[in-house]
Amino acid sequence: MAPAPFVAGVPLSTSVFKADIFKGKVLFCTGGGSGICRGMTEAMMKHGADAVILGRQINRLTKAAEELTKSTGRTCIPAQVDVREPKTLAAAVAKTIEQFGRIDYVICGAAGNFLSPISNLSENGFRTVIEIDTLGTYNTIKATLPHLRKSKGSYVHVSATLHYRATPYQVHVSAAKAAVDALSSVLAIEEGPHGVRSNVLAPGPVANTEGADRLSNKSNYLEMKQTLPLGRVGAIEDCANAGVFLFSDAAAFITGQTIVVDGGNEHLRTSY
Ligand code: HXC
Numbered sequence: 001m002a003p004a005p006f007v008a009g010v011p012l013s014t015s016v017f018k019a020d021i022f023k024g025k026v027l028f029c030t031g032g033g034s035g036i037c038r039g040m041t042e043a044m045m046k047h048g049a050d051a052v053i054l055g056r057q058i059n060r061l062t063k064a065a066e067e068l069t070k071s072t073g074r075t076c077i078p079a080q081v082d083v084r085e086p087k088t089l090a091a092a093v094a095k096t097i098e099q100f101g102r103i104d105y106v107i108c109g110a111a112g113n114f115l116s117p118i119s120n121l122s123e124n125g126f127r128t129v130i131e132i133d134t135l136g137t138y139n140t141i142k143a144t145l146p147h148l149r150k151s152k153g154s155y156v157h158v159s160a161t162l163h164y165r166a167t168p169y170q171v172h173v174s175a176a177k178a179a180v181d182a183l184s185s186v187l188a189i190e191e192g193p194h195g196v197r198s199n200v201l202a203p204g205p206v207a208n209t210e211g212a213d214r215l216s217n218k219s220n221y222l223e224m225k226q227t228l229p230l231g232r233v234g235a236i237e238d239c240a241n242a243g244v245f246l247f248s249d250a251a252a253f254i255t256g257q258t259i260v261v262d263g264g265n266e267h268l269r270t271s272y
Contacts, residue, residue: 010235013043013244021248023048026100028093030054030083030140031109033061035209036158038068039236040107040243045072047244052096054081054089055110083110083136089143103147105247108137108180109158113214115169126172133176137183145191152195156246157184158239159202159258160211161266170215181258188256197255199246204262206234229264
């Protein structure tokens, strides 16, 4: 049976790309237990990849891995890590190689977030988000890079758009994501000669995610849809589609770039 081409008005990658473009390939996804990263993993698996999803909450990961295996017909396994701890990532990489023999694609998606004005933000609160988002991305790159050199693989870092302009209560995340963008660019230029690509996926307002839920408490984050050029907030599937493209051979000459998935919010919004 042909897969449904749309979910709630959003086109799916399976209606655009062939079903087997990632067959025989392996995805390693931090933060894959929920939200955007889980959606990206599911899309990659629907195109043939097997996957390892990583995070701190093993119960949530185990349930998600079972569901992803069932919904895609591929194999997904969970691995418990704290991306702030390189030893846990090394163990997860070893588990991945033991199970699948290779790593082709990495999504650096593990992130932390809460709303806080800088006047109330403790040093530990600031450091915690920098350590999860920025140091966690660095640690994930370091743990996986030898395998990506072997497979001539590709990274996608899940960043944000909130640091393009000043976003109140988000100084910690803004600083952390700006650093993630920089990490990706340097990775791209240094590893390009080894056949490794690195790009950033920057979601704008995306419904049904923990980030949006947290930001919605103090802003009209998801109510802004009337002002978005494309007239709706994003769906997890929009990000998943962009991820499939960035990992696919259709993006073989694209590295060091940021794909903003925000319905035109950042660059097209005008005031008049
Ligand atoms: C002020 C806070 C706080 C809050 C935590 N802290 N929550 N400060 N306001 N609401 C402070 C604590 O007081 C503590 O500092 C320090 O942060 C560390 O808190 P812990 O709870 O000990 O840390 P930890 O258990 O590691 O939890 C990390 C976390 C947590 C970031 C605080 O919320 C988390 O892990 N969240 C992960 C899930 C998540 O947020 N996902 C969505 C990401 S979305 P003190 O000084 O008291 O010791 C995203 C995209 C952004 O990133 C773009 C939006 C669309």
